[in-house]
Amino acid sequence: MELDSVDRHILSVLQENCKLPLVKIGERVGLSAPSVAERIDKLENSGVIRGYTTILDARKLGKDITAFIGVFIDHPKLISKFEKELDHLEDVQECHHVTGQHTLLLKVKVDNTSALEELIRKLRSLEGVSRTETSVVLSTHTEGLWLDLKEKQEATEPDRGHKGHEGAQVLKLKRGG
Numbered sequence: 001m002e003l004d005s006v007d008r009h010i011l012s013v014l015q016e017n018c019k020l021p022l023v024k025i026g027e028r029v030g031l032s033a034p035s036v037a038e039r040i041d042k043l044e045n046s047g048v049i050r051g052y053t054t055i056l057d058a059r060k061l062g063k064d065i066t067a068f069i070g071v072f073i074d075h076p077k078l079i080s081k082f083e084k085e086l087d088h089l090e091d092v093q094e095c096h097h098v099t100g101q102h103t104l105l106l107k108v109k110v111d112n113t114s115a116l117e118e119l120i121r122k123l124r125s126l127e128g129v130s131r132t133e134t135s136v137v138l139s140t141h142t143e144g145l146w147l148d149l150k151e152k153q154e155a156t157e158p159d160r161g162h163k164g165h166e167g168a169q170v171l172k173l174k175r176g177g
Helices: 005-016 022-029 033-045 076-086 113-125
Strands: 002-004 065-073 092-097 104-110 129-136 156-158 169-172
Touching: 002 005, 005 022, 005 033, 022 033, 065 076, 065 113, 076 092, 076 104, 104 113, 113 129
Parallel strands: none
Antiparallel strands: 002 169, 065 104, 065 129, 092 104, 156 169
């Protein structure tokens, strides 16, 4: 899907507050509410917007410990099986296949050190896990779900022939990568 500067502006506004009424979004981006709704529908249908969520304060809900767990998997064929097992472990927030010494890097939020120890025990018992390495977060400076939507000069090209958006910048996004 091609994104112009108006689409990017809408996405930026939604990242700040996805509950903002369409009229207010329209005021900020210079469009009518129906035009905003149409653009948001296109962004949703194309998969650029994957969903909407509520951001919770983990500590206020008793999840006092954040940790990163590096997981070493014995054989690449066992990675997908391990990832499926993670679906049953609710404290695992993220799982990334990474370069470097670990095969996978997990971000977890747990109630306390006992819960962390139990989670590590469960991870180590899964098929293919040779070992884990855990780093407990002492404090967090920045944690967010937003993306920087500023257009990069080399990634954009002037829109030629796109009706209704003379002079708008267009960015082509590749899906799945």
